[in-house]
Amino acid sequence: MNLKEFAARIGLSQTTVSRAMSGYPEVKPETRARVLEAAERLGYRPNISAQRLATGRAGAIGIVFQGGGRFGPHSSEFMGGLSTRLQKDGIDILVSTVETQDEEETAYRRLAASKRVDAVIVHTPACTDARIALLRALDLPFIVHGRSETQQPFAFLDIDNFGAIETATRHLAGLGHRRIALINGDIASTYARDRDAAYRATLAAHGLAVEPALAGHGEFTDETGFRLMRAFLTLPSPPTAVIAGSMMSALGAMRAIRIAGLAVGTDVSLIAHDDVFPYLSPDNLVPALTTTRSPIRAAGERIGDMVLRLLQGEAPETLQEVWPVDFIIRGSTGPAPA
Secondary structure (H helix, E strand, O other): OOHHHHHHHHOOOHHHHHHHHHOOOOOOHHHHHHHHHHHHHHOOOOOHHHHHHHHOOOOEEEEEEEOHHHOOHHHHHHHHHHHHHHHOOOOEEEEEEEOOHHHHHHHHHHHHHHOOOOEEEEEOOEOOOHHHHHHHHHOOOEEEEOOOOOOOOOEEEEEOHHHHHHHHHHHHHHOOOOOEEEEEOOOOEHHHHHHHHHHHHHHHHOOOOOOHHHEEEOOOOHHHHHHHHHHHHOOOOOOOEEEEOOHHHHHHHHHHHHHOOOOEOOOEEEEEEEOOEOOEOHHHOOOOOEEEEOOHHHHHHHHHHHHHHHHOOOOHHHOEEEEOOEEEOOOOOOOOOO
């Protein structure tokens, strides 16, 4: 059925139905819920081209990935959650991949000029991120997956990275470990800076020295985890415990520990941050892996919801969330070896 027939069927004007399905803020929530329920029940789907022409919206959200490493399993899970949420409202995702920062800036300028997207999602923000100032200058709405330092408020969703590593480090120190290593991400990113700060602060709180040789940085891959863990184990006084920033780097660390003839959970305790991949469960590893946990797919879904609220007129400062991180103790952590 077309818009006229659907509107007549549910006893509302065509304008009200169109505005309700397009998410206009002046439409009462109960009216929008009524329209969406009826559309689902009656199988009504709006004419997207006509809807976009009437609303002036593109009906799409943009995201730009710089470098192949940025579009790995973490990005795929996030995009899966984002797509799940946006498709409920008939919103498309426009993905661009670029190789350099200059190409990334050009991509944002092109998106703003072409009006092919209504908003963009900024991922893996730097401590001071030039993309935020650029998007403000372009007057292109945006939401950040993470946080960054800026004077003006912006919409964001982040996890408590400081709290996650603080909890993990405190747990290991409580088990008697005195040499604890950290496999972290790029320190230019806010999340990695927060994790590094938590690691250092918690060690200091337990009277433990911070040794630069016990903190490694790089992409969250099996290879990086293996390389850094192998380097830790060649130190004159190797660590008895390690915190890995992701399940991917934890796999590499476990491989390096075993190749060295050591046992995970006995000779070297291991904690990883788990973004909850459906194909990589910490419960199925041997031993089961102790983790800090926050599902990245759920974050993608939530950001999809938040960006739609932003487009409906909600102020950016009301769209700011920091999610707590769960801590699950399993068999990969134990008392420090004597």
